[in-house]
Amino acid sequence: MALQITQQNGTFLVDGQLNSATTTSFMNHFKYIIEQQQNVVLNIDGVTEIDYDGLAGIKTLTAIALRNHKMFSVIGNGCKDIYQDFNCSQVA
Template sequence: MALQILENNGTFHLEGNLNATTSRSFIIHFEHIISRLKKVTVNIEKVKEIDRNGVAAFKILLANALRNNKLFSITGNGCEDIYKDFN
């Protein structure tokens, strides 16, 4: 399943899989968003799968946001794999 990104009231909702197939385009898309906005919130409630590439993508985006003094947050109780890796 592809990854779909929808924006609603400043929160970006992900739906689908964040994996080796989708992670590179996810990074490119959100690097552009981070460059434009001061605060980026990503909701992973409807993410079915996050593999190590998807977790790495979030780490890259978090580092990018910190480097540029931007806020980047992840919300939702979607795929628990991301929380296990960040903790």
């Protein structure tokens, strides 16, 4: 399934699989959005699968936003692997 990104009330809804096949276009799309907006909210309720590349892409976008003094938030109850990885990386 291809990755679909829509915007609703200022929140970007991501549906589908965020994996090695879709991460490059996902990253390019959100790099541009981060440049254009002060606050980016990403809702992952519709993410059905995420692999290492997809997770690394979200981490990279977070770092880009931080460097540019922008807000980048990930919300929703999508793929639980995202939360497990972020919780483990914040323990140290």
